Amino acid sequence: MSRRAPARPVFFKLNQIQMPVGALTSIVHRVTGVILAIGIPFCFYAMHLSLDSAQSYERLTRMASNGLFKFALIAFIWALSHHLLAGVRHMLMDIGIGSHLSDARRSAWTVNVGGVAMALMAAGVVL
Template sequence: MTSTATRARPQERPLSPHLTVYRWPATMLMSILHRITGGALYFGTLLVAWWLIAAATSQSYFDFVNFIYGSWIGRLVMFGYTWALLHHLLGGLRHLIWDTGTGMEKETSTRLAWATLIGSVTLTILIWVAAYAARGAF
């Protein structure tokens, strides 16, 4: 009979780093954002459908929905929807490029990932500036 003191202790296993310690590669971050923006597009599409239904219903209901969308919170949501749409679009183009077998090198895929983020932010701002300019808001 052996005592517990003489038994061999199991060797401590190393712990894997937590997400806050691990540095996310750009491609991983863009992949996660691509999935999040895809989910956000469901919500945004419901908002577009609500606006179209209001346009088909009555002038007073359409004015009500336009009032909500024209508020600062409504514009913020629509700005986010625009960014999500463009980010998801550019992420889809990035995946289309990868489907052809090109751009799979680490450096190239990282550049494409950053281009997706920078391009989506830039295009969102340009679209909103153009829309405000077309309305004569500047």
């Protein structure tokens, strides 16, 4: 006679799953890493334009006056700040600092709020 394994619960309602803030911070950390990997070549191109000649610098300033460019720059700054803060958080947790549940939650919220705050400060400078 074969034994049946106990039925495991299946929950496919993704909009109702509540993930802990630490898990969301970790997922966003990975997403921001991808955003940075995609955005760094554009940053090098902008740096090249700014240093190449007066005409290319003028071209860059015209591009920078575009609203879509400003939005992309603010999004890139948010990704950079969130990724930096989350990376420091992960390194500290690797050595045992802030690894208790209450400390981990607090540091995750700090990373999330800090990343948005840095992006808003950048938006004040850019806009």
